[in-house]
Amino acid sequence: MIKIQSLTKRYGELIAADDISFEVNPGEIFGLLGPNGAGKSTTINCLSGLLKPTSGDISINGHAVIGDGVAAKKHLGLVPQDLALYEDLSGRENLNFWGQAYGLSGPALNKRIDQVLAQVGLTDRQKDRVETYSGGMKRRLNFACAILHQPKALLLDEPTVGVDPQSRVHLLNSVRTLKEQGAAVIYTSHYMEEVEQLCDRIAIIDKGAIIAQGSIATLRKQMGEKDLIELKGNFSSIDVEVLKEYDVQEWKDNQVQFWCEHAASKLSEILQLFKDCDIKETSVKQANLESLFIKLTGRALRD
Amino acid sequence: MNRTTMTIARHAVLRTWREKWGLISWLVIPMMLVFLMSLMSGGGSSPKPHGKVLVTDLDQSVLSQFLIGSIGQGPTAEFFTVKAVSKSEGQRLMDAGEASAWLMIEKNFMDDYLNKKPTIIRLRKNPAQTVLPNMVETGMEVMVDAADYLQMLFADELQRINKMVISGKYDDADLVALTLAIKRAIDDIESTLTPPQIKLEKYINLVEENQNKPRFNFALLMFPGAVFMSLLFAAMSMSMAFWDDKANGILPRLAVTPHGLRDYFIGKTAHAKAMFLITSLILMAIGVWYFEVDVTLLPLLIIWLVFSGVVIWQVLLFFSLLMPSRKSANIVVNAAMLPLAMLGGSFFPAETMAEGLAKLGSFLPNGMLLKAIKDVMVRGEPWQNALLWPFIIGLLVAMILWFINLRMVNRLAREARS
Ligand SMILES: Nc1ncnc2c1ncn2[C@@H]1O[C@H](COP(=O)(O)OP(=O)(O)O)[C@@H](O)[C@H]1O
Ligand SMILES: [Mg+2]
Numbered sequence: 001m002i003k004i005q006s007l008t009k010r011y012g013e014l015i016a017a018d019d020i021s022f023e024v025n026p027g028e029i030f031g032l033l034g035p036n037g038a039g040k041s042t043t044i045n046c047l048s049g050l051l052k053p054t055s056g057d058i059s060i061n062g063h064a065v066i067g068d069g070v071a072a073k074k075h076l077g078l079v080p081q082d083l084a085l086y087e088d089l090s091g092r093e094n095l096n097f098w099g100q101a102y103g104l105s106g107p108a109l110n111k112r113i114d115q116v117l118a119q120v121g122l123t124d125r126q127k128d129r130v131e132t133y134s135g136g137m138k139r140r141l142n143f144a145c146a147i148l149h150q151p152k153a154l155l156l157d158e159p160t161v162g163v164d165p166q167s168r169v170h171l172l173n174s175v176r177t178l179k180e181q182g183a184a185v186i187y188t189s190h191y192m193e194e195v196e197q198l199c200d201r202i203a204i205i206d207k208g209a210i211i212a213q214g215s216i217a218t219l220r221k222q223m224g225e226k227d228l229i230e231l232k233g234n235f236s237s238i239d240v241e242v243l244k245e246y247d248v249q250e251w252k253d254n255q256v257q258f259w260c261e262h263a264a265s266k267l268s269e270i271l272q273l274f275k276d277c278d279i280k281e282t283s284v285k286q287a288n289l290e291s292l293f294i295k296l297t298g299r300a301l302r303d
Numbered sequence: 304m305n306r307t308t309m310t311i312a313r314h315a316v317l318r319t320w321r322e323k324w325g326l327i328s329w330l331v332i333p334m335m336l337v338f339l340m341s342l343m344s345g346g347g348s349s350p351k352p353h354g355k356v357l358v359t360d361l362d363q364s365v366l367s368q369f370l371i372g373s374i375g376q377g378p379t380a381e382f383f384t385v386k387a388v389s390k391s392e393g394q395r396l397m398d399a400g401e402a403s404a405w406l407m408i409e410k411n412f413m414d415d416y417l418n419k420k421p422t423i424i425r426l427r428k429n430p431a432q433t434v435l436p437n438m439v440e441t442g443m444e445v446m447v448d449a450a451d452y453l454q455m456l457f458a459d460e461l462q463r464i465n466k467m468v469i470s471g472k473y474d475d476a477d478l479v480a481l482t483l484a485i486k487r488a489i490d491d492i493e494s495t496l497t498p499p500q501i502k503l504e505k506y507i508n509l510v511e512e513n514q515n516k517p518r519f520n521f522a523l524l525m526f527p528g529a530v531f532m533s534l535l536f537a538a539m540s541m542s543m544a545f546w547d548d549k550a551n552g553i554l555p556r557l558a559v560t561p562h563g564l565r566d567y568f569i570g571k572t573a574h575a576k577a578m579f580l581i582t583s584l585i586l587m588a589i590g591v592w593y594f595e596v597d598v599t600l601l602p603l604l605i606i607w608l609v610f611s612g613v614v615i616w617q618v619l620l621f622f623s624l625l626m627p628s629r630k631s632a633n634i635v636v637n638a639a640m641l642p643l644a645m646l647g648g649s650f651f652p653a654e655t656m657a658e659g660l661a662k663l664g665s666f667l668p669n670g671m672l673l674k675a676i677k678d679v680m681v682r683g684e685p686w687q688n689a690l691l692w693p694f695i696i697g698l699l700v701a702m703i704l705w706f707i708n709l710r711m712v713n714r715l716a717r718e719a720r721s
Contacts, residue, residue: 048559050717073561084552088318100310101560 001026001184002047002153007056009042009208016042018208020056024184024201026152029175031199032188033289035301039208040188041081044157047186048078060153074102077151081158083142087131091122091141094130095148102149109148116144119177121170136167143171147178154178154185160194172198192289192301204293211296223292227263231256231274232281242273249294257294307562311570315544316577325540326578330585333532336650354403354435356383357393364413370424371406373446383435397427403435404428406443524652526594527680530586530608531673532649537582538616539636541575545620545712546629554716564716568709572613579612580605596680603686604676611672614697617704618668624711628720648673672697 002024009017017039024030032040045051047058049065049072058065063072085094092113099109117123120140130138143159156175160168175198179185189195195202196216203213212222228249236253249257260266263284271279285291293301319326360367371385383403388396393405407425415422426443428436548554557567583605590596596604619636626632644650646663647670653661664670675693678684 050555050559069563070561073559073563076559078556078559080552080556082552082555084556086314086318086553087551088321089314093314093317097310097314098556101307101557101562103306103561105306 001061002030002186003057003059004043004047005057007043007046007058008054009039009046009051010054015208017046017053020205020208020210022203022210022213024153024186026182026184027179028201029179029185029187029199031195031202032186032205033190033192033195033202033293033301034188034205035190035299038190038205040190040205041157042208043205044078044081044155044186044188047155048076049073074149075152077146077149077154079143079146079154079156079159081161083138085130085138085142085145088129090127090129091133092117092126094141095126095145098145099148104149112148112150116148119147119174120144134164134167135162136164139163140167140170143174147174150181150183152183154183156185156187158188158190160189160191190301192293196289202289204289204296206293206297212292219289219292220287223287223289223295224259225287226259226261227287228285228291228294229258229260229263229267229270230281230283230285231277231279233274233277233279235274235277238274238277250298259295305562305566307560307566308570308573311567312573312577315571315574319574319578326537326581329533329536329540329582332536333529333649334586334589336529336532354383354432355401356385356439357388357396357402357405358385359388359390359393359405359407361390361410362408362412366413366416367408370443370446371408373442383439397429400429400431402429403432404439406439524654524681526590526596527673527677528647528649528652530583530590531611531647531669532644533582533586534579534608534612534615535640535644535647535649535669537578538575538612538619539640541571541578541616542619542623542636543629543633544571545624545715546632549715550629550721554712558713558716564713565709568705568712572705575613575616576609579609579616582612583608600680600686604680607672607676607690610694610697611669611676614672614701615669617701617708620708621704621711624708624715643667643669646670648677653677668697668700 004023005021007017007020008015020039020043022030032043034040042051046053046056047060047065049069052066060072061075063069063075065072086097089097095113095116096109099105099112104112113126114123117126120143122137122140122144125133125137130141133141139159139162143156146154146156154175159171159175163171172194175185175187187195187199199216201213201215202219203210204219205211212219214222226247232255234254235251235256240248240251243251243256243258247259249259260270263270263286267282267284271282285294290301293299358371360371386402388405390407393407396402397405405425405427407427409423409425412422412424424443424447426440428440545554548557554564554567558564587596587601587605587608590604591598591601619639622639623632623636626635646656646660647667648656648661648664649669653664653670653674656664665674671693675689678689679686
């Protein structure tokens, strides 16, 4: 449904998207996980046809986004990272506006508006001006505007940033509903938990390039079964040799990180090794996407 | 027009309507200015009839002197000698038919005015004369209206006008400052009063003591310029609207809908036409009612004003979209307003400007379009002759800029500008 091949987007020297390729099938949620500035929005904006790629091919439902744009865009819904709403119109008027922009009208449009309002839980507030909405409600409306025309391909660019837990639940459930209805969904986020919960397949993106891609199960294999242990203290008097049994990720005078299987059961044993190091903080990250990201890039996902 | 286009236009009209203070300020400010200007600017220079106006000022306040002084100032100054008289002397001279008109302001006039009590200026006209007494009347009506509006809306600015009147100096810089202050005051009102609730009540009544004859329309010379100022204001506001749509994310999101920004731009053009049409209809209604605009010319005038509005809008939009940021666009468009209005003949009729400046003004889009319609309205030239070339030139400019601006809107949607 969504096909993206060797997408590259340059801004002068900067390569915002670097040879990105993936496919998303109907009824599938594809996660794009990466820190701020990784190139998620750039990828989404090229997909939607807002930005022109420097090179590469993108098609939606078999229609090239550049070249056959009108047909491609008909099947596309976009939830942009930045809100795109008229604050001085009501929620319903905004939906009406965007519905008509996608060619809906009359009773059919009204019915769809009622449906999506119920879906995102804004039926009660539909007549109020958007400027009176909370951040989460605006996000939900922003989402609702993108699904009025029942797109076969839906792009969501960090739809849950700055959203209250209730709105988040609403949004994630709505995305699942769309998937069940057969839409191909791309979901970008820098929230690892969200992506892990929601997505069938994931690409981890950093500095414009995909550094890992696959189903959660595939990525699990890449992560290994190891947990990441992080200690803070004073390690200047001790040699990295003490960790020879482990896979060291980072060794600094005030902080060390290393990988370890079944960390919980071995923690006391490990702390014994460092008993002279004035340990101030201990943390164990269970194998997950975050630890995979650290493993691949040496950096945390959120910094 | 297809559906998207209609939607864009309809929502734009709806939004303009909800923010109707914008619309009101486009209309009110120029009209107020034409009233003030017509009294304050140095008038024309053709030979005119001369008459005597008697004045009995029992109040002797700043305000009464301001109002009466206005007769002896500006364009009317050349028509009249103002003579201060006692009540009985005024009575005697009017009875003898030795003056064109007699104005009398009662005691406590200014106190009442400031305390918002109804106040009265008495006007007695010489029934044997037509033009001169009616000029006094029009002038006083204008002043009374202006005083009312000023009192209601612009206490501070009123002080400044009074100072200008007392010192007898009105230079361009003062007028510009005044205009900006008024615009700012309106903008403030716009932002502080939602829902806006200013009711204009008339506190001063002009009481006429004998029946009036047809009004002399010297203000007709000023009126078209003021109408064009309204068009300029409307065009300015609509040329900035694209930056609003960029800022609120509408523009990029529309760019990814099937029909994209072309429909959007056509819709915005339709919205602009609708706004210019509303503006023109209201102003022409005022024109017919107050300035004796020829009714048979109305359809032509309205079409011309809408056309002119679109041309001016496209020009301002071009400069607005050329800028790297909303802020710089705002500065440029605002800065362009004053020279356009001044040179284009909206403050001072081109007839009263130095020849070089008037010539320069006629090359500005608004100046050219205004001059053409004035030739028809005021000088009675056949419209086919007066309008042909300005129409061709304006149409070409608007069409070329329309396509350029569409491209620039496309760029604006995609670029990281704000
Ligand atoms: N219009 C632009 N001009 C120049 N650089 C840009 C532009 N848009 C984005 N970038 C850069 O491209 C990179 C990727 O940005 P983006 O796709 O927004 O990241 P993400 O959405 O993952 O946070 C960043 O380094 C960003 O600064
Ligand atoms: Mg982003």
